[in-house]
Structure formats: structure tokens, C-alpha cells
Amino acid sequence: MGGEGVFITVDGPSGVGKSTVARSLGRLLAGRGWTVTCTTEPSSAAIGELARFGTHEFHRRALSCLIAADRYHHVDTVVAPALECGEVVVCDRYLPSSLVLDQLDGVPVDFVWSTHQDLPWPNLAIFLSGDWRLCAERAARRGNHSRFHRADDPVKRREVELFEQVAGELATKGYPVSRYDIGDQDAEAVRQGIAHLVCVQLGL
Numbered sequence: 001m002g003g004e005g006v007f008i009t010v011d012g013p014s015g016v017g018k019s020t021v022a023r024s025l026g027r028l029l030a031g032r033g034w035t036v037t038c039t040t041e042p043s044s045a046a047i048g049e050l051a052r053f054g055t056h057e058f059h060r061r062a063l064s065c066l067i068a069a070d071r072y073h074h075v076d077t078v079v080a081p082a083l084e085c086g087e088v089v090v091c092d093r094y095l096p097s098s099l100v101l102d103q104l105d106g107v108p109v110d111f112v113w114s115t116h117q118d119l120p121w122p123n124l125a126i127f128l129s130g131d132w133r134l135c136a137e138r139a140a141r142r143g144n145h146s147r148f149h150r151a152d153d154p155v156k157r158r159e160v161e162l163f164e165q166v167a168g169e170l171a172t173k174g175y176p177v178s179r180y181d182i183g184d185q186d187a188e189a190v191r192q193g194i195a196h197l198v199c200v201q202l203g204l
């Protein structure tokens with residue numbers, strides 16, 4: 001991407017605490033003097049909103065392409081410009097979410113790679129993991145709007161397993177995977193753990 005910023009992504013199953021971690025990481029780094037762009041995928045652009053609230057209408061390759069299109073648009077209009085200004089970008093969900101959710105939806109992983117081959121990789125890809133029941137309960141309490149949120153228990157369990165699998169596969173490709181298991185930690189303990197991880201991995 002050419003800029004001097006730092007690109008951090010946060011992935012993991014629904015309800016594991018991605019948004020909570022992304023927000024607290026943004027506050028932490030802003031407190032250390034960085035200009036921080038906290039953002040999400042699907043993005044807040046029109047195409048992102050179509051994807052976020054369109055998981056009942058769109059399926060398999062169509063949804064996969066919609067998410068990928070939003071991702072390229074988001075990188076072009078939000079992520080790359082911020083990195084070029086030397087900012088830290090913290091993105092809630094990125095490529096790993098497609099590798100997991102598209103596979104869960106029956107899309108071959110090679111198809112996902114084919115549409116994602118020109119995307120920049122982050123400097124640090126945080127994978128949050130946790131007990132699938134705990135994640136599902138927290139996601140349900142917060143509110144379910146996606147087809148994936150309303151899936152049966154075996155699918156939710158599979159989502160958690162697939163994040164583990166994809167983390168391993170990406171790590172072997174040299175993707176900058178950093179795993180963090182939330183265990184039974186409260187949000188403050190996770191915040192401290194992630195702050196330590198970012199400090200060790202990136203020296204920020």
C-alpha cells in the first residue's frame with residue numbers, strides 16, 4: 001500500500017468481542033498519540049449496508065462478491081488513504097471473515113481467494129476465539145440481523161472451528177496472524193491482553 005501507517009484487523013465469530021476490542025484498541029492507540037481510523041466491514045458505504053443487511057436475500061457466490069466489492073471499495077476510499085497519511089487503521093472484520101463465512105455458505109475457498117488476490121494484507125491480523133456457546137449467547141443478547149447470526153447451533157460451532165482452521169492456514173501463507181482466546185475474561189481483561197499483544201507484535 002506504500003504508506004507508513006499501520007493496518008490492524010480483528011476477526012472472529014459473532015459475539016466474541018471484535019467490535020469491543022476494535023473500539024478499545026482505537027482508544028488506546030489514540031491515547032498514545034496515533035491518529036486512528038476505526039472502521040468496519042461490511043463498511044458504512046451503500047454497498048456495505050446492502051451486504052450487512054442483505055444476508056437473507058443474497059447467498060453463496062453472490063454474497064461473497066458483494067462483500068468483496070465492498071472490501072475493495074472500503075480499502076480504496078477509507079483504509080488506503082488513512083494509511084497513506086500515516087494513521088493506524090483498526091478494521092472490525094476483514095479477509096478472514098470471508099474465508100470463514102463464505103465456506104460456511106458453501107463457497108469454495110479457491111473462489112474466495114480468486115476475488116481477494118489484489119487486496120492488501122494487514123500488518124497484524126488479530127483472531128479472537130472463544131467458546132461457541134458464549135459467543136452465540138452474547139451475539140443473541142446484542143441482536144441478530146444476519147442469516148449467520150440466526151444459524152443453528154452446529155453451524156455456529158462450525159463457524160468457531162473454521163476461524164481456528166483459517167487462522168492456521170493463513171499463518172502458513174505468511175499472513176500476520178495473532179490469536180487471542182478470550183476464555184472467561186471480562187472486557188477489561190481482554191482489553192489489557194490485546195494492548196499487550198499489540199505492543200509486543202508491533203511495538204506500538
Ligand SMILES: Nc1ncnc2c1ncn2[C@@H]1O[C@H](COP(=O)(O)OP(=O)(O)O)[C@@H](O)[C@H]1O
Pocket residue numbers: 012013014015016017018019020021138139142182185186187188190
Ligand atoms: N470479554 C467480554 N466479556 C463480557 N461481555 C463482552 C466481552 N466482550 C464483549 N462483550 C459484550 O458482548 C456483546 C458482543 O460483543 P461485540 O464486541 O459486539 O462482538 P462482535 O463484534 O464480535 O460480534 C456486546 O454486548 C459486548 O458488550
Ligand SMILES: Cc1cn([C@H]2C[C@H](O)[C@@H](COP(=O)(O)OP(=O)(O)O)O2)c(=O)[nH]c1=O
Pocket residue numbers: 013014015041042051052055063067093094095096097098099101102139146147148149
Ligand atoms: C465481513 C463479512 C461480513 N459478512 C456478513 C455476515 C455477518 O454476520 C455480517 C456482519 O454483520 P455485523 O453487523 O458486523 O455483525 P457481527 O460482526 O457481529 O456478526 O455481514 C459476510 O458474510 N462476510 C464477510 O466477510
